[in-house]
Amino acid sequence: MASEPTMKTLTPTQARSNLFRLLEETTQSCGPVLIAGKNTRVVLVSEDDWNDIQETLYLLSIPGLVDSIKEAKAEPLESLVPADEVPWSNPGSAKAPASR
Numbered sequence: 001m002a003s004e005p006t007m008k009t010l011t012p013t014q015a016r017s018n019l020f021r022l023l024e025e026t027t028q029s030c031g032p033v034l035i036a037g038k039n040t041r042v043v044l045v046s047e048d049d050w051n052d053i054q055e056t057l058y059l060l061s062i063p064g065l066v067d068s069i070k071e072a073k074a075e076p077l078e079s080l081v082p083a084d085e086v087p088w089s090n091p092g093s094a095k096a097p098a099s100r
Contacts, residue, residue: 015035
């Protein structure tokens with residue numbers, strides 16, 4: 001079993017005294033920082049990481065999506081339709097008139 005990566009841990013006092021550097025490091029390293037006090041523990045993550053987490057949670061909440069992706073991944077490439085042969089039009093959508 002692979003070990004979990006360790007998270008940088010700071011006290012609230014350490015985080016407060018180095019806040020601007022901490023914000024920069026968190027954004028650049030894409031790594032979370034645990035700020036642990038006596039009674040509270042919070043994790044600081046960059047906005048990009050937070051958005052990625054939210055998107056992942058949303059995608060995982062769609063019933064059957066993970067199984068569908070696994071099934072598609074298991075299909076041999078030879079059985080797939082090339083992208084230039086896929087009928088990309090949306091059935092039932094109004095087609096724009098041809099330009100003259």
